[in-house]
Amino acid sequence: MTVPATPPAAAPRQQVLVLYLSTSALDAPVVGWSRYDGTGRTTPTAGDSDEPPYETGVEALLDGWRLFQAAQLIPPYPGHEYDVSFLKHEFLFERIVSSVAGE
Amino acid sequence: MKTKDMGEVLLTSAQMARFVARGSLRLDAVVPPEMNAEALHVLAEGVPPVPYGTAVSRAFPQGTFVHRLLELPQVAGALRSLVGPEPNVDHHAVHLREPHGGEAQPLHADAVIDVRPDAFDVQLMYYPHQVTLEMGGTLSVPGSHLRRTNESDTGRYQNLRGQDRLVCPAGTVVFLHHGLWHGGRRNDSDTLRYMFKIRFNPVVRQRLLWDTADLDDPQVLRELDAHFPWYEQATGRLERYQRILLWRELTGDATFDLDHWVTRVANRPQEDAA
Numbered sequence: 358m359t360v361p362a363t364p365p366a367a368a369p370r371q372q373v374l375v376l377y378l379s380t381s382a383l384d385a386p387v388v389g390w391s392r393y394d395g396t397g398r399t400t401p402t403a404g405d406s407d408e409p410p411y412e413t414g415v416e417a418l419l420d421g422w423r424l425f426q427a428a429q430l431i432p433p434y435p436g437h438e439y440d441v442s443f444l445k446h447e448f449l450f451e452r453i454v455s456s457v458a459g460e
Numbered sequence: 461m462k463t464k465d466m467g468e469v470l471l472t473s474a475q476m477a478r479f480v481a482r483g484s485l486r487l488d489a490v491v492p493p494e495m496n497a498e499a500l501h502v503l504a505e506g507v508p509p510v511p512y513g514t515a516v517s518r519a520f521p522q523g524t525f526v527h528r529l530l531e532l533p534q535v536a537g538a539l540r541s542l543v544g545p546e547p548n549v550d551h552h553a554v555h556l557r558e559p560h561g562g563e564a565q566p567l568h569a570d571a572v573i574d575v576r577p578d579a580f581d582v583q584l585m586y587y588p589h590q591v592t593l594e595m596g597g598t599l600s601v602p603g604s605h606l607r608r609t610n611e612s613d614t615g616r617y618q619n620l621r622g623q624d625r626l627v628c629p630a631g632t633v634v635f636l637h638h639g640l641w642h643g644g645r646r647n648d649s650d651t652l653r654y655m656f657k658i659r660f661n662p663v664v665r666q667r668l669l670w671d672t673a674d675l676d677d678p679q680v681l682r683e684l685d686a687h688f689p690w691y692e693q694a695t696g697r698l699e700r701y702q703r704i705l706l707w708r709e710l711t712g713d714a715t716f717d718l719d720h721w722v723t724r725v726a727n728r729p730q731e732d733a734a
Contacts, residue, residue: 377690387621388620388689388692389617389620390618391617403618403619403643405564405646409619409621440608441606441702442608443607444617444692444695445692
């Protein structure tokens with residue numbers, strides 16, 4: 358199967374928002390955030406803002422973002438209960454938007 | 461404030477505790493203007509490489525710019541306090557960010573995952589000119605250095621609450637713990653940005669190397685108990701736990717604790733009831 362290199366210009370695109378929350382609850386405060394833009398209109402990157410787009414995960418829902426993945430709750434590995442590593446409470450949201458600016 | 465050989469200004473216990481909590485130490489404008497001006501030429505020409513693990517005095521002979529940089533009292537004192545006398549130079553590098561050029565680096569810790577519980581390397585970062593927000597100074601995440609992650613596996617994290625986007629005057633030197641999450645930001649200005657980095661490996665046990673006169677000062681506990689806004693509620697407690705263990709190693713005090721965090725979960729009495 359051949360995949361076209363460039364989808365039709367008017368095809369909808371996905372925008373992704375990743376929120377890291379203080380607890381596993383979706384209404385917990387945001388402690389970190391990342392964005393990826395399938396329209397190419399913006400190029401979010403590391404260290405580009407100090408203020409989160411939303412205060413909680415639920416605020417993103419209220420603004421129209423759709424949750425499509427939440428981090429699983431996995432018990433610590435035996436012997437590593439006190440280790441600190443990646444952020445645990447990661448929530449991925451999407452928004453499907455027009456690829457044409459202003460639509 | 462205590463000085464050692466050659467006028468070194470050692471760190472205080474409160475400053476060391478702050479480093480243990482934050483994973484970094486910032487010394488604003490400690491390099492004089494004439495050296496900063498010289499640095500722009502020296503760094504543009506490049507600093508000759510040295511083999512990994514070269515003793516600092518052999519890596520940068522007397523009279524060289526870098527030798528003089530490391531002799532500055534506050535720089536020398538901080539280095540000695542953190543890693544001890546005559547550390548080895550792991551490597552060094554001149555980092556350049558072209559005007560309106562380059563991409564932000566993904567958030568990362570240098571080298572590979574490094575979980576030594578009783579030793580750490582430091583990275584000296586020297587900024588010979590003023591760094592503005594637009595120039596994309598180094599992004600770092602206070603209190604991330606004890607997280608067990610490997611290099612750029614943290615690249616998905618673009619922004620964390622309380623992150624530090626470095627803005628500093630000319631002549632600023634920052635020391636980073638080897639595990640601190642950081643990255644060069646995109647340079648959106650018209651100005652070429654320089655940063656000179658040296659990684660140091662200790663060659664002595666890192667214990668009580670600083671000015672310990674204030675070891676029992678309550679400010680030490682306050683620094684070690686610092687909270688950073690990006691910490692998750694539960695993991696923030698584990699961060700204290702990890703700092704306590706590191707402070708025990710640095711001081712040799714195996715009973716040190718903050719709010720009973722470590723003592724409580726280590727309590728396994730073996731005595732039979734009378």
